[in-house]
Amino acid sequence: MRKIISLISIIFMFTFLPLVNAEKPKGESPATPVKQSFTVPNSVLNIAKDNTYPNATLDLPRLEPSDLTSELIDSSKVKIENPDLIRMLNETSVNSTPFAIGYRAIIYLGQWPLNYESIETAPNWEYQKVNTNYFDNRGGKAPYQIHYVQEAQKIVRGGLTAKISDTEDVQKMMLMKASQKTDLPLAFETIIGGGTKKDQVYNVQPKMLGYLYGFAPAINEKGKVTFGEVYLMLKGGKKMILIKNITTQGIGAWIPIQDHVSFSFVASELPR
Template structure:
């Protein structure tokens, strides 16, 4: 009888532990989802957009076997996809190494990596359109919906001038996309006559304003620069980074093919 009770207590304790583990995991998932959850006022217009935006997917470049060996020898973490591509396209012949000569090859001053510190969303980053209707003399509510009146180019960009800005933007875009899982691009276009069949009621004796905004992600962090050298010595090869510097940087990155809507019904023109 004691054995049965003991086994029952152990089983109950095990169930409680499993329940607690799943509860903590669920809470973490919920907290992570809330941070970048798209509000109901933000709609995807990919299908309706009269301007087909090109995809800005930047696949993470996989280093070759040689490149991976070199990256592991570096005294500073290297994530710059353009530098990794150059290393992938390079080769080092064994006969040269066998000569046991000492060689130091300067590869340039590069932005090496980007560390994200804060990622937040501005759902009303830039106003792109306003649809309006005056229903003050109407006898029934009037339905209004979104129609883009003019083609609108929405640009993001870095918040400060930095060397090799193109490389920095690529690394920030990769990091922000990874964190938010949103379709991000430094440029996006909403074409003229883009429509969305979601209607908003304007009561009688009111004027209705339907404002449309392009949302964007604000990315902040630190970019690290350094002079990269390929060192060949004694049959061994390695990367050495000198004169390392770090700089804080921010960027606005629009969310592609998404529009935020804000509707107001008022008694007098604004």
């Protein structure tokens, strides 16, 4: 609703003036967060080609601001990274005229999460157990080989660790930052299909029970979100963004690593 009202206000106020083209993308992209070097353990395997459930590849393209949007973003004293806000500004046409001397208007665009600053990004390779393969070789005379077979379809979900307004916008910014820093396929939901298999074998020795556990890994992302009330100010021939009532809130999230399983093999003389 806030977006519709804002756009209607702008269109209504400036339909009688020549349009400024706001579609041409700016060539320079915002700075990319520094990537962190994660050593993926040998026990963590990529199952993308083996997964019986085809997860959709989550592509979060960086939205390029138009010339007008870049001008407005540069005029703000607070960093603006929210892709939905940038998209709304890209779709906005503001008119200018040489006869606008003395003209002034302030248009309220709503309260927005403006940017997310990542403070810590850490992996948990055993975020959620998704499968157990088992074999009892206590009566056997030779080692028995078992391998991973997903017994049932498993949905692994992440999410924010606390309640926050504009959850979807915040999740999107956190996901983008975490993906850029880790260079891993991240998604707030991933599915492991029943019957998914891997060829790696694990030996269960005689007189032993073998347990092969499968875990879905995830990234724990922590940082802070900056919120503010966004105003579009038109003064004469100038256009600028004003941010008022700025607040900052700490937030964390668990983001599963898509199409990856972490394995742990345990041999025991007694049932576990």
